[in-house]
Amino acid sequence: MLENLKKEAFETNLAIVQHKLVVLTWGNASAIDRASGVMAIKPSGVAYDTLTWQDMVLVDLEGKVIDSKLKPSSDTLTHLEIYKGFVEVGGIVHTHSPWATSWAQAGKSIPVLGTTHADHFSGDVPCLPPLTLGQVEEGYEKLTGSTLVDHFLSNQINPLHIPACLLSGHASFVWGKSTAKALENAIALESCAQMAYHTLMLNPAANFPDYILNKHFTRKHGKDAYYGQKG
Numbered sequence: 604m605l606e607n608l609k610k611e612a613f614e615t616n617l618a619i620v621q622h623k624l625v626v627l628t629w630g631n632a633s634a635i636d637r638a639s640g641v642m643a644i645k646p647s648g649v650a651y652d653t654l655t656w657q658d659m660v661l662v663d664l665e666g667k668v669i670d671s672k673l674k675p676s677s678d679t680l681t682h683l684e685i686y687k688g689f690v691e692v693g694g695i696v697h698t699h700s701p702w703a704t705s706w707a708q709a710g711k712s713i714p715v716l717g718t719t720h721a722d723h724f725s726g727d728v729p730c731l732p733p734l735t736l737g738q739v740e741e742g743y744e745k746l747t748g749s750t751l752v753d754h755f756l757s758n759q760i761n762p763l764h765i766p767a768c769l770l771s772g773h774a775s776f777v778w779g780k781s782t783a784k785a786l787e788n789a790i791a792l793e794s795c796a797q798m799a800y801h802t803l804m805l806n807p808a809a810n811f812p813d814y815i816l817n818k819h820f821t822r823k824h825g826k827d828a829y830y831g832q833k834g
């Protein structure tokens with residue numbers, strides 16, 4: 604079981620490189636087994652080309668390493684806060700993919716400007732302000748995750764409807780019910796970030812009607828979805 608969890612996290616860590624969301628070691632992916640309360644995540648600072656599935660580090664929900672000599676990713680506590688706050692999430696992808704990261708560095712949410720975005724995200728992908736000096740000193744990684752969760756809860760954003768968030772001056776965290784879904788959402792985010800940039804360059808006043816946004820999101824998601832094949 605946990606061997607499979609490690610393999611799942613490993614495959615996702617390879618996939619984010621294959622999909623050009625990660626260069627060097629600028630990213631990490633994790634998978635959680637809710638039944639045992641265990642997360643598998645990439646080890647800290649290990650080059651992707653030498654990584655094996657056995658290197659994935661298992662930690663409990665408090666971040667305690669279960670069975671590894673390797674240190675888990677330095678973003679481990681952020682991943683755990685997102686899993687604890689969003690109980691339906693099964694996989695998380697964190698990358699410094701260039702287009703999404705450009706928006707994060709500009710401190711700007713990615714606006715929904717067309718149906719491509721609307722098929723994956725039911726509204727703007729928010730960009731959170733940087734943590735304060737006090738928060739960074741108190742617990743940078745943990746508070747990065749908990750402020751992200753708080754933002755979604757306090758603004759009543761369904762994390763499965765907008766499964767991504769930008770952090771000012773940093774990059775994105777993207778999630779999904781499964782690691783496969785988290786990966787798909789990360790690919791979609793990067794592409795939507797690139798298109799939004801070009802759209803606003805061509806027309807700074809570009810606008811997308813809410814009723815088409817709602818139509819596109821609900822035909823792919825939720826109880827009345829009808830996109831794709833049955834079963």
Ligand SMILES: [Zn+2]
Pocket residue numbers: 697698699773774
């Ligand atoms: Zn990062």
